[in-house]
Amino acid sequence: ALYDGTERPFSAIAILDSADSQFGRLPYLGEMKHRLLLQTMQYERALAEAETAVAETPYLPQTHTNMGEVYEAMGRDSLAEVSFCRGVETDSTSVAAWAALADFYNRRNDYRSYLDVVWRLFRMDNFPVAEKTGIFRRLTGNRNFYRNNFTQIDILATTLHLKYPDNPQVENLYASHLISSGRIDEALQIYKRNTRKADADLGSFMTVVEIESYLQHADSVRLYLNMALERFPEDAELRMNCGHVAMLDGRIDEAIDDYRSALKLAGNDTLRSQLWGSIGDAWHQKADKRLPEGVQEESDRGQELLLGDKAIRRCMKQCYAAYGRALEYWNDNTSVLNNYAYFLSLEGRDLERALEMASRATAIAGSNPTFLDTHAWVLYRLGRYDEAKKVMRQAISLDNSGSPSLPLHYGDILSALGERFMAEIYWRKALEQGFDRASVERRLSEPQQQK
Secondary structure (H helix, E strand, O other): OHHHHOOOHHHHHHHHHHHHHHHOOOHHHHHHHHHHHHHOOOHHHHHHHHHHHHHHOOOOHHHHHHHHHHHHHOOOHHHHHHHHHHHHHHOOOOHHHHHHHHHHHHHOOOHHHHHHHHHHHHOOOOOOHHHHHHHHHHHHHOHHHHHHOHHHHHHHHHHHHHHOOOOHHHHHHHHHHHHHOOOHHHHHHHHHHHHOOOOOOHHHHHHHHHHHHHOOOHHHHHHHHHHHHHHOOOOHHHHHHHHHHHHHOOOHHHHHHHHHHHHHHOOOHHHHHHHHHHHHHHHHHHHHOOOOOOOOOOOHHHHHHHHHOHHHHHHHHHHHHHHHHHHHHOOOOHHHHHHHHHHHHHHOOOHHHHHHHHHHHHHHOOOOHHHHHHHHHHHHHOOOHHHHHHHHHHHHHHOOOOOOHHHHHHHHHHHHOOOHHHHHHHHHHHHHOOOOHHHHHHHHHOOOOOO
């Protein structure tokens, strides 16, 4: 053991040879010698040792597995496969033998055979469920592998679920698999059953809420949120999620109340910052609702309304105050920095301050196209068109959301630089991606001019 621990394998092998001569072959020491011989690439000796072990104890699956490992190390895969298979034939209940065969197929990238052997392991009672769930997570962790071998992995998932119907980990893995396979309603029923258990955790309720929100079942979302509130009335993040749902429903005043209730329960400054940021977003949405339908904030008319309506100004004052509180608790809250900067730029006020916040947001999360868009837009409002173009080009290249605002803004920047032809291309792209037609057509009909 000392020789092995000090990486002196040849000395360790010599000691093991001495033990063999004095005490005969002992299985534990034989396993150690087998590993060391492979480690030192003494394959002929390892093969001779393995052949002797098979001759002496052919009824032990490990002896056949060891021979398979030697053949594999020598590049003789056909003989290796035969030896590994003999291991499981010798004792079909040996988890170690089946696992060795599975590993062999996995190393050969023979995934069909590998998954077949894993299925056999999943059916074995003496293979721990924790090991099975660990393997399943690894199999589904690689999305390409998951997709390319979905049929066999689906069989594994079903096997686990049938064998361990009451195991929470298995149930969650199976439900996630159902969602990946498009069987959302089946997964939803599993999560709903979990909420009815006496020991149901908050995550079960929130998963139901998330799925029902995706399915646009507003009544069910509210039902399970209320059920969760009855069970976990002091949970700040739950209250915050209630506010998010109310925002999506357009119940803005109710959302603000939920966020303020969550503030009283918040246990750290990061969460307090997020809540104040959400309050600011809610006040901005109240202001946004006062704009006539079809009028975009980016349009000149939208700016006039934003600056001219007293009620809107009051809402925006509350919005900025909330953002200020959010940054007091966490000055690197990138969402708040971005939104604060963007809304200031829309009003054309405090632009240097807006630039400072937008720059900070992109410095923290520079690959975020939305943040880069804001940064570019603030530069544009400051008249720094060349800089704006460079930043906006980066935002366009990174964006995969199809947001129509980015090509519209890029078109405005290009127009300001006198690049009218390219500007019109991006304005039309914004129109194709869903931007307000009137705003785009107004830009296209205007004579070329520096903005």
